[in-house]
Amino acid sequence: MQSLFQQNLSLTFRLVVISVLCLVLMTIDHRNDALKGFRSTLGSYLVYPMQYIVSLPSRFLEWSGNSMAAHQSIMEENARLYDENLQLKAQQLKLLSLQQENSRLRELLRASSQVGEDILIAEVVRVDQDYYKQQIVINKGKVHHVYPGQPVIDAKGVLGQVVEVYQYTADVLLISDPSHALPVQNNRNGVRTISQGKGNPNELDLLHIPNNTDLKPGDLLISSGLGGRFPPNYPVAVIAEVVIQPGLPFAKVTATPTAELDRSREVLLVWPNQQPEYHE
């Protein structure tokens, strides 16, 4: 048996060593990407199985809910989806011709613009992460060619971007996170600005807006594509409030994201800058 004194001395010494190690790890993780590999290995082989097991109950509930739903309601949903599909197809027809016309006109103007993106549907794994980080986990990862920095959208607008890729899952940083900024543009008049998260899924801040800028509540903000990361022309947010403060150089403008940041179950991963493919 060791003596008590020796045990305590080594305990304090080990605490100091481990604390310094943790501080160094945190600093490296905060400042650069050197630890990405370590994190993604740990995430893929140790944490993913646990996340999978933890998400089983909610998957089971969903599955049983689906399989026990009444025949009637499924028929109704089917009919509704059929109608919706027909409408979307008709719109798609118009869109295709518009797209071709657009590219023809752009050719005439000798301006090149690539349109059309590859899209993959991913599901939000119901796993809770840190409550103070606006981040979600999706069930597509390295094996599905997801890459860090990839834009993620839902049916209503821009959701965020991939920050961490594991083997079968990926972490998505939402546009409402304080560390996320997104170049946007007013759809009405093309005024460009930057939206930043506030840590609240229903609110975004618009940065550095001069007091005389033409922005009104209700204006739609779309991604401008200037950051080079998000494809242009996806809806991002609707302006909620414009407060002009005469004493300050910038107006205080807040916006509400159009995407359902805290409710989406299915999200879309986008591979921008692909040549459009026309399916017959």
Add this chain to the structure above:
Amino acid sequence: MNNRLRIFWVIHFSLLVGLMLMIFPLPDWAEPFRPDWVSLILIYWCMALPFHAGLGTGLALGLLLDVAMGTLLGQHALGLTLLTFIILKNHQRFRIYPPIQQSIIVMFVLLAKQLLFLWIYGITNRAPASLFIYFMPSFISMILWPWVAAIMRDIHYRFLPAFR
């Protein structure tokens, strides 16, 4: 040797279960009230078997928790190591306290951990909106401690009868 292996598996399996409880999905309103399961289980093992659960356990578990929660790599590791250290230093004293007094000790240790996290959140620009809600898990954990300790003691005595 066989016994050591047995202890290792029981301790680490229970800690993994705690980790799963930490990432188990809860409705949004219940999210701030989630008790700090991993810390509670770790505190129990540090008090009950101080020579088998140590700083290394806290470090490894903390790193896993950091990856699972998406926090800075080392944040939970530092917090859990500090927590382990405080308990290990005083385990002989804490063990003989009545459950209520233990609960209060647990609350203070968890508050210290959360205070450390608050500091890290502040540096990385992620300060929480309401401090009362932020510190809620510590209070919930304090209330739950007597029951968690009783359940853990059951598991301990059943699977490791030779190490009471």
